[in-house]
Amino acid sequence: MKRYAVTEFGRPLCTLVEDDPVPRGTEVVVALERCGVCHTDLHLREGHYDLGGGKRLSLAERGVSPPLTLGHEILGRIAAAGPEAGEVGAGRRVLVYPWIGCGSCHRCRDGEENLCAAGRCLGVHRPGGFAEQVVVPHPRYLIDVEGLDPSAAAPLACSGLTAYSALRKVGGDPARDWLLLVGAGGLGQSALALARALGHARVAVADTAPDKRARAAALGADLVLDPADPAARDALLRLESGLSAAIDFVGTAGTAGFALDALRRGGRFVVVGMFGGEIALSLPLLPLRALTLAGSYVGNLGELRDLVALVRAHGLTLVETETVPLARAEDAMRRLAGGTVAGRIVLAHGGQPAHGG
Ligand SMILES: [Zn+2]
Ligand SMILES: [Zn+2]
Incomplete structure (x- = not known):
């Protein structure tokens, strides 16, 4: 499989070729179909957030370091599951909740994993969706999006949820x-x-x-x-x-x-x-x-489930999307940085990318 990764902060994405992941324990492998490109991806690539007044929030000091596979608006089909994942429904189209916590602190146990102090978020701390396959640590992070437009549904995981x-x-x-x-x-x-x-x-x-x-x-x-x-x-x-x-x-x-x-x-x-x-x-x-x-910082897993149900019930389209091939991730990042993108650029892999409106 291929992934498009930050191998050095501030530099263009590199294409890495490696063996397909083999899921262990409760892990599930999702074969990527769509991944939205977010402004946060630009900050992660640069290695810092600008706080204004010359102050910077360094990602290296917060435990984020290359190689880094960006992308947290991940949608795809279940390709494989570990021996402890249970019945996951292979081939099912799912949206992935990326704001994953440690799983054991009070915040996580209260269902507020996005507020965990030891977050293990996909596309930040763990490899994300700028890749042909993504390893998700547990099937509970997968939300059924069968029947929804995949390019429109992928950004629900970050911009929609926020x-x-x-x-x-x-x-x-x-x-x-x-x-x-x-x-x-x-x-x-x-x-x-x-x-x-x-x-x-x-x-x-x-x-x-x-x-x-x-x-x-x-x-x-x-x-x-x-x-x-x-x-x-x-x-x-x-x-x-x-x-x-x-x-x-x-x-x-x-x-x-x-x-x-x-x-x-x-x-x-x-x-x-x-x-x-x-x-x-x-x-x-x-x-x-x-x-x-x-x-308010992104949202929790329960809110993402509620959001997907709301979007489905009302037939909502939240943001205009433009779908481009996954292999053009670097080009998409550059365009987003240039400020010329009207809606959301969504990377597509597998099948023919549909041009969403
Ligand atoms: Zn985002
Ligand atoms: Zn936690």
């Missing part, structure tokens, strides 16, 4: 309360579609880019705002019953300040984006306004 998990944290009454989504890129658009499916009847979307605002309006946002326009904050403050919750998919001082200023008393602010920056918070205003601040 939007969904953030929405699950806003609370309130979705039929009555106003929700603000800041950032109308891929995540914001996914969140808008999911918010509707979850029954959110009043959704505002804010973005500084005119084309993204136009897209949000076309997708049916109830209120579309430019956060750089001073009138935008007033429009939110005038909402009947106020703004109940905001999700920030950008994560700058500007976007966070805009959302926090507009929240009503008892409001919730959920940060997802990691563009970078800092905000000054008046501590007395936290109790006086009874605000709740939260961060």
Whole structure:
């Protein structure tokens, strides 16, 4: 089998040829059909995250080192299983939950493996989906996606799950309360579609880019705002019953300040984006306004199962995809880094890649 791996941080992916994996214990081997290419893959290839202000989060210091097979939006068919994996249904098409934890800490046992301090995530700590075959440590991480479009389903494991998990944290009454989504890129658009499916009847979307605002309006946002326009904050403050919750998919001082200023008393602010920056918070205003601040990082296995069921029930397409052959992984990474990709690039292996729209 072939894998396309980072063998040195900051360098192009290398093609490695090796023997097919033989599953041991509870392991399952998935023959890759699709793998989405995510911005996180770019950070992993560079070997660091930019925290802003010249600060960097080094991956080498966090136990991530080459060779590194990227790719955490993995979809394929079950090819082989270890002797302790049980009946896994060979040939079944599955989406893989990649945010795997140690399996034994309290977080993992509570079903919050994405919050484990000793994570063993696919495409980060373990080999991921930029490969013809992927070893998954246990069949419980496999979710049936038979009948769904494979290119559209693969990104559910990261971008879809991130939007969904953030929405699950806003609370309130979705039929009555106003929700603000800041950032109308891929995540914001996914969140808008999911918010509707979850029954959110009043959704505002804010973005500084005119084309993204136009897209949000076309997708049916109830209120579309430019956060750089001073009138935008007033429009939110005038909402009947106020703004109940905001999700920030950008994560700058500007976007966070805009959302926090507009929240009503008892409001919730959920940060997802990691563009970078800092905000000054008046501590007395936290109790006086009874605000709740939260961060949301990908999502847990139960949420991914719920998300797949929701997408299936409503026939949702969360993000536009463009499907390219797996062997062109390096080219896809370069295009994503260049900022010229409108939706999600999904790598395909086996059969004829379909061009999703
Ligand atoms: Zn991702
Ligand atoms: Zn753990």
